[in-house]
Amino acid sequence: MSIDTEHFFAELIRSTDAAIVGWGEDRSVQLWSPALERLLGYREDEALGRDGKTFLVDPDPLGAIAARADVQTRLRHRDGSIIDVLLRAYPVAHPITTGPARPVAVWAVLHDITEQKRRERLAESTARRLAQAQEMAHVGSFEIDLVTQERWWSAEFWRILGLRASSTRPARELHLAVVHPDDLAAVGAQWERLDRGEPGGEIEYRIVRPSGEVRWVRTRATVAISELSGHPVITGTTMDVSDVRDAYRQTFQAERSFQAAFQRAPIGMAVVDLDMRLQQVNPALCAITGLDADELVGAPTSALMRPNDPAATTFEEELPHDPVKDVSVEREVTRRDGSSVWVAAFMSLMRDEHGEPAQYFLWVEDISERKRQERSLVHQAFHDPLTGLPNRKLLTRRLERSLERARRTGQQAAVLFIDVDEFKMINDSLGHGAGDRLLVELTQRLASVLSSSDMLARFGGDEFVAVCDHADAEDADRLAARIAQVTASPFVLGTQDVFVTVSVGITMATGHETISAVLRSSDSAMYQAKATGHGQSRMYTEDIHERATAKLTIASRLGRALEREELSVVYQPVVRLSDDRPVALEALLRWHDPERGPVSPLEFVPVAEETGLIVPIGEWVLRQALTQITTWRTTLPGCQGLGISVNVSGAQLRDRGFAQVVADAAEKADLDPAAIHLELTESIIMEDIEDAAGQLERLRAVGAQLAIDDFGTGYSALAYLSKLPATTLKIDRSFIEPLARDASAVTILRAIIDMARAAGLTTVAEGIETPSQKAQVQALGGELGQGFLWSRPLAAEDVPGWLAQHR
Numbered sequence: 190m191s192i193d194t195e196h197f198f199a200e201l202i203r204s205t206d207a208a209i210v211g212w213g214e215d216r217s218v219q220l221w222s223p224a225l226e227r228l229l230g231y232r233e234d235e236a237l238g239r240d241g242k243t244f245l246v247d248p249d250p251l252g253a254i255a256a257r258a259d260v261q262t263r264l265r266h267r268d269g270s271i272i273d274v275l276l277r278a279y280p281v282a283h284p285i286t287t288g289p290a291r292p293v294a295v296w297a298v299l300h301d302i303t304e305q306k307r308r309e310r311l312a313e314s315t316a317r318r319l320a321q322a323q324e325m326a327h328v329g330s331f332e333i334d335l336v337t338q339e340r341w342w343s344a345e346f347w348r349i350l351g352l353r354a355s356s357t358r359p360a361r362e363l364h365l366a367v368v369h370p371d372d373l374a375a376v377g378a379q380w381e382r383l384d385r386g387e388p389g390g391e392i393e394y395r396i397v398r399p400s401g402e403v404r405w406v407r408t409r410a411t412v413a414i415s416e417l418s419g420h421p422v423i424t425g426t427t428m429d430v431s432d433v434r435d436a437y438r439q440t441f442q443a444e445r446s447f448q449a450a451f452q453r454a455p456i457g458m459a460v461v462d463l464d465m466r467l468q469q470v471n472p473a474l475c476a477i478t479g480l481d482a483d484e485l486v487g488a489p490t491s492a493l494m495r496p497n498d499p500a501a502t503t504f505e506e507e508l509p510h511d512p513v514k515d516v517s518v519e520r521e522v523t524r525r526d527g528s529s530v531w532v533a534a535f536m537s538l539m540r541d542e543h544g545e546p547a548q549y550f551l552w553v554e555d556i557s558e559r560k561r562q563e564r565s566l567v568h569q570a571f572h573d574p575l576t577g578l579p580n581r582k583l584l585t586r587r588l589e590r591s592l593e594r595a596r597r598t599g600q601q602a603a604v605l606f607i608d609v610d611e612f613k614m615i616n617d618s619l620g621h622g623a624g625d626r627l628l629v630e631l632t633q634r635l636a637s638v639l640s641s642s643d644m645l646a647r648f649g650g651d652e653f654v655a656v657c658d659h660a661d662a663e664d665a666d667r668l669a670a671r672i673a674q675v676t677a678s679p680f681v682l683g684t685q686d687v688f689v690t691v692s693v694g695i696t697m698a699t700g701h702e703t704i705s706a707v708l709r710s711s712d713s714a715m716y717q718a719k720a721t722g723h724g725q726s727r728m729y730t731e732d733i734h735e736r737a738t739a740k741l742t743i744a745s746r747l748g749r750a751l752e753r754e755e756l757s758v759v760y761q762p763v764v765r766l767s768d769d770r771p772v773a774l775e776a777l778l779r780w781h782d783p784e785r786g787p788v789s790p791l792e793f794v795p796v797a798e799e800t801g802l803i804v805p806i807g808e809w810v811l812r813q814a815l816t817q818i819t820t821w822r823t824t825l826p827g828c829q830g831l832g833i834s835v836n837v838s839g840a841q842l843r844d845r846g847f848a849q850v851v852a853d854a855a856e857k858a859d860l861d862p863a864a865i866h867l868e869l870t871e872s873i874i875m876e877d878i879e880d881a882a883g884q885l886e887r888l889r890a891v892g893a894q895l896a897i898d899d900f901g902t903g904y905s906a907l908a909y910l911s912k913l914p915a916t917t918l919k920i921d922r923s924f925i926e927p928l929a930r931d932a933s934a935v936t937i938l939r940a941i942i943d944m945a946r947a948a949g950l951t952t953v954a955e956g957i958e959t960p961s962q963k964a965q966v967q968a969l970g971g972e973l974g975q976g977f978l979w980s981r982p983l984a985a986e987d988v989p990g991w992l993a994q995h996r
Contacts, residue, residue, distance in 0.1 A: 208274075211296035216241045220296055228274075228301060230267030246271055261302065273306035274299045311542055331359070333423040334415070335384070349406060349429045351398025369395035369403065379410070383423045386412050393430065405431045457553035461536065463546055465490050477532060477555050479524030490536075490551070493522070519556065531560040573647040575625055576632040584646035584654055588704045591658050596700025602658050603665035606694040606711035607635065607672065609651035610723040615687060623682040624651075627689065630680055638671040654711070662697055662728060669693045669726035676724075690724030692716075697728070743796045746782060751806060756780050758813045759982035762991065763834065763953060763975045766967040771995055773832035773866060775975065776814035777982050778806070803838040808850055811835050815858035815865065817985055822864070825989055827996040834866040834896065839873040843880070848887035855891070862892030866917060870899045874913065882913055889914040896953070900941070918945045922956020922976070928965045935965065942970045 202209055202220060208228045211220025221236040229236075229244060246263035260276045278297040329346025333339075340359035347354040350367050357363060361380065368376045372394035383389040389410035397403055410425025451458055457474030459467050470485045478485070478493045485493060516536045521529055533556045541547040571583035579587065591602040609615075609631065616624040628651065635653060636645055644656040657668065672693060679686035694715025698707050710729040718727035750756050760774040780788045797803040818833035841847050855862045867888060874881045874897070885895055896917035920941055927934040945952045954966045957976035966974060983991055 208299040208301070209296060210241075210299065212241050212294060214294040225299065228272065228299065229264060261306075264299075272301060273303040275302050313542075328426050328428040330424075330426045331410075332425075333361075333383075334418065334420050335386075335412070335423060336418075336420040346427055349404070349427055350396060351400060351402065351404075367396045367398060369397055371395070376408075379408070383410055383412055386421055388412065389423070389425065393434075404429055405434045457532075457551075457555075459485070459493075459551040459553070461490060461549040461551050463548065465549075467493070467551075468548070474553055477530060477553055478522070479526055479528075493553070521560075530555055531557045576629055576647050578632055578653075579644060579646040581646070581648055584644070584648065584656070585704055587644045587646070587656055588707060591656055592698055592700045592702065592704065592707070594658055594700070595698055598659075600659045601661060602656060602698045602700070603660035603662075603668070604696045604698055604707050604711045605655040605657075605665065605669065605672075606648070606696075606708070606715040607653040607655065608692050608694075608715050608719065610690045610692055610719065612651035612689075615689070619682060619685065619687070623687075626682055627680050627687065631676065631689070631691075634675040635672060638668065638675055648708075654708070660697075662695075665695045665697065665728070666726070669695060673724055673726070692719040692723065693726035694718055695726060695728045740796055743788070743793050744800045744802070746784075747780070747793055747797060747802055747806075748800075750780055750782070751809060755782060756806065756809070757984070758810055758817070759984055760814075760817075760988050761975060761982040762980050762995070763832075763973055764979050764995070766963060766971055766974050769979065769995065771831065771992060772973060773834055774818065774988065775834040775868070776810055776817075776836075778810050778836075779982075798838055798840060801840060804840050804844065807836075807838055807841050808854075811851065812854045812857070815854050815860050818864065819858045819860045821988065821992070822860075825992055828992060830864075831992075832864045832866055832894070833860075834868055836868045836898065837873075842869060842873060842884055845884075847884070848891050851888060851893055852891045855893075863894065865893040866896050867893050868896045868898040868919065871897050872899075878913075885914050897950075899955075915950060917953060918948075918950040919953045919955055919975075920971075925954055925956045925962055925966065925976075928962055929959075935969070938966070939969045946970060 202222045205222060206224050207222065208225040209220065209222040210218060210225055213219045218236050218239050218241055221231070221233040223233075226232055226236075231244075244264045246265050260278070262274060262276055264272050264274055266272055276297050276299055278295055280295050329349045330343045331346050332341045340361075342354070342359045344354065350364065352363070352367070365373065365376065365380075375392060376394050379389050379392050389408075389412070391407060391409040393405060393407045395403055395405055406427050407430045408425055408427045410423055412421050412423055414420070415422045451469075452471050453473075454471055455473055457477045458471045459474055460469040462468050466487060466489055467485050468487075470482050472482075474493070475482055475485065480493065515538070517534070519531065519533045521531050523529055532553050534551065534553045536549050536551045538546055539548050539550055571580055571586075572578065573580045588604070594600075595602045609627075612624065612627075615627060628647075632645070632647070632653075635655070639645055639655060639657070642658060646654045646656070648654045655668070657664065660668075672691060676689055676691050679688050681687075692715050694711045694713065694717065696707050696711040696714060702710075714727045714729035718725040721727070757779045759777050759779050761777060762771045763773040763775060764771050778790060778794070780790075780793055782788050794803070797806055814833050814835050818831060821828050822831055823829075837847075844850075851865065851867070852862070855865060869881075869885075874885075888895060894916045895914060896919055897913070897915050898919045899921045900918050918941075920938070924934065924938050924941065928938065942952050951973065952971050953973040953975055954962075954971050955975050957963050957966065957974045957978045959978060962976075963974060963978060979995070980991055
């Protein structure tokens with residue numbers, strides 16, 4: 190090219206309004222038009238010679254230049270902003286020169302399309318939000334050009350029909366193919382109206398997806414002239430209303446569009462601007478708040494979330510400084526009419542197409558019923574279902590507060606442990622229904638003597654606990670007296686008047702105790718009260734603690750006594766009064782503690798019964814006694830018929846497997862079960878006479894003899910003996926001791942012996958210590974005796990010698 194031509198080309202570049210750039214073969218900038226300077230902000234002297242990649246935002250587009258392709262790319266302005274351009278490149282076969290040593294291999298014209306791209310991105314964002322909104326609302330849309338018959342279905346429309354957009358093109362036949370046969374006529378009629386240019390209206394019908402699933406949809410369509418083509422175009426929406434129809438059939442029967450779905454939603458909804466003011470609300474939100482829409486729109490969110498609790502925070506306070514996070518709150522709010530409603534509100538940030546915060550969307554749900562159910566569940570968790578009183582869990586919480594208050598103020602709290610005396614007898618005799626009615630009425634009576642600041646709780650079964658703050662010992666004693674007074678009158682249970690007493694244990698708590706220690710001490714005091722007689726109360730003292738500690742020590746050491754071979758069995762003879770010859774031996778348990786020495790059975794046997802240790806210990810005594818008597822029966826002359834008596838506890842009697850234990854022990858000892866006499870106190874039998882009778886029958890079936898021990902200390906009624914398979918009646922020593930000085934004692938003993946004989950029972954008089962007592966018992970018809978007159982309990986090694994002297 191000649192110099193004039195080059196000059197002409199350079200002048201042309203400088204004078205044109207087109208943004209032109211030229212690159213050399215090394216992709217350095219060799220040409221930079223003034224228009225390009227205005228576009229990117231770089232002067233020609235700043236741009237020339239620089240690498241062309243300097244101005245690019247996207248990956249290098251120059252590879253597409255060789256094909257003369259139009260490339261849309263982004264360039265970076267000198268101020269850092271991004272400019273969208275359309276780059277149209279023209280490769281030069283022979284580089285041209287635009288100035289000294291500036292050969293141009295490629296030159297290109299750049300068109301600023303920033304505004305066009307902005308509109309495109311806005312359209313894409315709008316389409317995306319529309320698609321998301323359609324998916325969320327289960328609303329698909331479609332368009333049909335009635336002239337060209339071109340059809341467009343949205344992605345949600347395809348999904349609603351259960352079809353894949355990539356598998357086929359939109360077609361009316363494709364739509365009608367999924368319409369339920371029973372609804373085909375109605376849908377066809379709608380299409381006919383639309384084809385005639387008439388409004389299609391709204392129709393609900395069923396579709397059958399290819400999977401066989403049947404769904405309800407609502408289609409609304411109309412015909413309008415397109416602003417783009419000028420053709421009549423059918424525009425419509427189809428909404429999947431299956432779930433809505435099932436859950437809110439009557440609510441959603443009217444005509445509906447996407448906006449109508451917002452308006453008719455059963456959950457309160459609102460659009461909130463970034464200043465936390467309501468821009469749009471639906472009727473459900475108005476119903477929940479009790480406010481009209483015109484009162485809410487434009488108002489701050491606090492207008493609808495005015496909490497009942499003044500200390501509660503508002504939405505504005507709940508919002509984090511970073512508005513990206515969602516907000517969820519629950520509040521009890523007051524409507525305009527003064528009524529309260531619990532609401533759960535959830536607010537989420539919505540962003541615009543640039544990702545910038547645009548507005549909030551608010552959901553508000555009436556959760557009053559859920560809260561009512563929650564309160565009911567909480568009440569059930571912390572209250573007794575029968576009496577409605579606080580249960581043990583709530584009692585523990587109250588005691589925690591009471592102890593803390595007592596510790597802080599220095600004022601004691603009184604804790605009363607209340608137990609119904611002989612409640613089991615009421616249940617067994619009148620039934621559990623009567624027992625429940627008694628507890629309900631007892632609750633009312635106990636509550637009547639307590640103040641509103643006191644707590645009465647049901648601890649379990651027939652046990653109650655009362656907690657009284659700011660009380661002293663005199664207050665507690667007066668309260669115990671009032672409790673005794675209100676329980677003195679009879680309880681009417683059906684047609685029967687039942688008299689009930691309660692035992693009360695009292696602890697004065699200073700606040701420095703643990704909850705368990707307070708309850709334990711009150712319980713111990715209650716048992717001490719019960720031990721002194723029914724209807725009594727006792728204040729907890731250190732001696733009660735010492736006795737309880739001693740009992741715990743006994744229980745602990747007794748648990749190891751068996752394995753350490755600290756237990757032993759002694760034997761006391763039972764003799765025939767007519768000739769003083771022994772007929773049996775009673776096995777008696779003894780305990781020699783290495784530290785304490787001999788421990789009285791009166792001290793350790795009740796502990797064994799309370800702890801359940803009596804069962805394994807009792808079985809051990811049984812096996813020891815049976816083995817020993819077998820040895821004496823087989824090795825000592827004249828002792829072949831000697832029997833053995835063994836005491837049985839209530840826990841053993843209640844054990845369904847006890848009869849088998851006796852049978853196994855007899856078999857292992859090679860002893861005739863008829864030689865075994867099992868002694869049970871009448872109080873044990875009367876705890877549940879029906880159950881006891883059944884167990885005694887099983888023991889008799891094994892072959893063992895049954896004796897009722899300590900007769901006269903409990904119910905002292907022979908009427909029940911006819912129900913029991915007993916063979917022997919042991920008369921308590923309390924009937925023997927006064928014979929010499931009390932004529933009435935003789936009369937009573939004669940009656941017992943006569944009635945026992947009438948019932949076919951052999952009698953054994955316990956506690957005979959003098960010849961005179963023996964003679965009196967024998968004169969009254971007594972057959973057997975036992976006592977110090979013949980022998981104290983003997984160690985096993987001393988029994989053979991005694992038997993040799995008395996057989």
